[in-house]
Amino acid sequence: MLTQYLWIALAAVVVHVFEEVWTGFLTWYRGLFPKFEHAVNIPWFTFINTMLVTYGLIVVNWETGPTVVRLSFIAVLILNAFIHLIIGLVRRRYNPGMASAILLYLPIGVLTIRGMVGTGVTWTDILLAFVVAAGIHGLLPVTLLVSKWIVSRTSAHKEIG
Numbered sequence: 001m002l003t004q005y006l007w008i009a010l011a012a013v014v015v016h017v018f019e020e021v022w023t024g025f026l027t028w029y030r031g032l033f034p035k036f037e038h039a040v041n042i043p044w045f046t047f048i049n050t051m052l053v054t055y056g057l058i059v060v061n062w063e064t065g066p067t068v069v070r071l072s073f074i075a076v077l078i079l080n081a082f083i084h085l086i087i088g089l090v091r092r093r094y095n096p097g098m099a100s101a102i103l104l105y106l107p108i109g110v111l112t113i114r115g116m117v118g119t120g121v122t123w124t125d126i127l128l129a130f131v132v133a134a135g136i137h138g139l140l141p142v143t144l145l146v147s148k149w150i151v152s153r154t155s156a157h158k159e160i161g
Contacts, residue, residue, distance in 0.1 A: 001119060002070055003063055005112040009074055010056040012104035016080075016097055017049050025096035032087075039148035048143055052076070055136070067121055068128045074112045075126075075133030081105035083137075 026045055030037045059070040081101035088098050113126055 001115060002067070002112070003060060005108070005115060006056065006060040006070065006073060009077055009105075009108050009112065010053070010060055012077065012100065012108055013049075013052060013056055015104060016100040017053075019100045020045075020097040023094075023096035028096050033144070036144045036148055038151045039144050041147065041151070043150075044143060044147040047147075048140065067116070068125050068132060071112075071116065071121070071126065071129035072132035072136065074109050075129045076136050077101075077105040078109035079130070079133050079137050081109070 026040055026042070030040045033040065055076075056073050059065065059073045062070065080097075084095060084098040084101040087095050116126070117123070
């Protein structure tokens with residue numbers, strides 16, 4: 001049953017990324033973190049979303065994998081939805097990706113967790129999945145630092161050459 005939920009969640013990720021692209025995520029995110037303006041670019045955005053989809057494909061196809069690891073993909077989406085929701089509430093306006101995060105990630109996440117509890121997954125497993133998800137989501141600032149470093153090296157190379 002978890003595999004079916006994960007496939008649905010993976011489809012929601014694709015919709016979410018499309019929404020972010022169509023509604024100007026990069027421009028919005030640069031405004032949110034001006035210190036990383038040049039690091040928030042198409043290669044960075046492509047990388048983080050490719051990694052998310054890859055992670056989703058791994059957990060979808062790893063049917064014998066640890067439930068905590070598989071559920072952590074769902075937990076990443078729920079955390080992302082809450083981040084979008086909190087930013088929207090604090091700023092009192094829409095942010096790119098907010099609609100799909102709220103309308104897809106949250107219901108899919110709640111239904112998945114509810115469905116998994118009925119199959120013997122414990123609340124400890126679910127909590128651990130959120131701990132893993134927080135660690136995964138915590139890599140986002142690291143990717144920004146790496147992107148900033150790459151951009152600075154590329155810019156320095158262009159100025160010299």
